[in-house]
Amino acid sequence: MTIQFVRRRLLASAAALAAARTMAARPVLAQPATKAVGALDLVVAARAPTTPTGLTLSKDGRMFLFMPRFDETTVFTAGELSPDGRVVPYPSEAANRPDPSRPAETLFHVPNGVFDxxxxxxxxxxxxxxxxxxxxxxAAKLVCIDPATNRILRTISLQSVVTKTSSLNDLRVDVRPGREVAYVTDQGQDGEGALIAVDLASGRAVRRLAGHASTRSVPGLLKIVEGRVLLKRAADGTTSPIEGGANGIALSPDGKRLYYTPLMSRRLYAVETAALLDAGQDDAAVAATVTDLGEKGLTGGLIADSRDRLYLSLQEFNGIGRRDPDGRIELLATDPRLIWPDTFWITGDGWLYLSSAQANRRPEHNGGIDRQERPYAIFRTRIDAGPA
Structure with missing residues (x-):
């Protein structure tokens, strides 16, 4: 079914944004949507066994969901979604049974996956x-699968670049003539994040910008989702703040800039990918290429289109935003059923897909009570561009 939305000015939410304070190296101008980009469609109600934070589609339209192993209730962590809403383990049930004695051969906690x-x-x-x-x-790794045969082609270990408190979160893969690389965010369980750059040809991985302000969780930041302050809430009534370092990432169309943001931050950053990948550069040299692009709201997932515009999962607004290269931001759509919008994917025929993950309704945020409502909604909207 199709739900029509009337786009409204982001300035209508100025009171909430002002309360969170405007921080910008240059003004970020809130603008009304200027061109119809299509309706927001409910594509499928996914009968996923638990929180689907990640989503991607193959060129022939197969859809895959990724469900991090938050706790023992996670039946499988990577699955394929059928048009009727069924989700089955992928590439197999056996591969989804984590085995510490076979860490390179089994899947443990997959927050996201992408097609190259x-x-x-x-x-x-x-x-x-x-x-x-x-x-x-x-167990920390990248796994490459051929969807035509459902066979695992390669496994690249990330053991050398994770720490005892790592929580790898998002992924972008850039494959083009003369380049096969990947970029990963580590949001850190303590909010101390980092970026990871991987040369896929050699398997060499480097950890970058650990401890840098652009990858760290911002202390004292207030995040309101579905009208409620987001906190960790234990069954005994005690609460603790949410911490989340480098989280969402997006790659520019030319592959020269990586956009990223901490989960608990309103600011958007960019860094030169050449510096990330250059083993001869130290972190200070990499940091010199970081640009603070100003405020973009509180978001989860990011993605760039072929016009170098960034799509923003605006979790406080149950909505989708878009940032133009000149810094202007518009709110494209909002709906109360778009609960914790998370991962985006753009198809070659101009559809923007995203998941409604409901992560704020998980037990750890609600005194041990699971308030998620199954099935999970997967939406899409037409855009006037292709993937970056």
Whole structure:
């Protein structure tokens, strides 16, 4: 079914934004939407067993969901979604049974996966057995799968670039003539994030910008989702703040800039990918290429289109925003059923897909009570561009 939305000025939410204070190296101008970009469609109600934070589509339209292993209720962490809403383990049920004795061969905690330009599926495995705790030795990795055969083609270990408090979160893969690289965010369980750059040809990975202001959780930041302050809420009534470092990432169309933001931050940053990948550059040299692009609201996932515009999962507004290269931001759509919009994907025929993950309704935010409502909604909207 199709739900029509009347786009409204982002300035209508100025009171909430002002309360969170406007911080910009240059003004970010809130603008009304100036061109119809299509309706927001409910594509499918996914009968996923638990919180689907990640989503991607193959060139022939197969859709895959990724469900991090937050706790023991996670039945499987990577799945394929059928048009009727069924979600089955992918690439197999056996591969989704985490085995610490076979860390390179089994999937532990997959928050996201993406297709490259050659239609190969890359999975990011954080190697966790729960939402916290040290990654299992050897379990943090990238896994490349051929969707035509459902066979695992390659596994690249990330053991050398994770720490005891790592929580790998998002992934972008850039494959073009003369380049095969990947970029990963580590949001850190303590909010101390980092970026990871991987040369896919050699398997060499480097950890970058750990401890830098652009990858760290901002203390004291207030995040309101569905009219409620987001906190960790234990069953005994105690609360603690949310911490989340480098989280969402997006790649510019030319592959020269990586956009990123901490989960608990309103600011958007960019860094030169050449510096991230250059083993001869130290972190100070990499940091010199970081640009603060100003405020963009509180978001989860990011993605760039072929016009270098960034789509923003505006979780406080249950909506989708878009940032133009000149810094202007517009609110494209909002709906109360778009609960914790998370991961985006853009198809070659100009559809923007995103998941409604309901992460704020998980037990850890609600005194041990699971308030998620199954099935999980997957939406899409027409845009006037293709993927970056």
């Amino acid at each position: 330009r050659n239609n190969r599926l890359w999975l990011l495995d954080a190697g966790l057995m729960a939402s916290s705790g040290e990654p299992a030795p050897g």
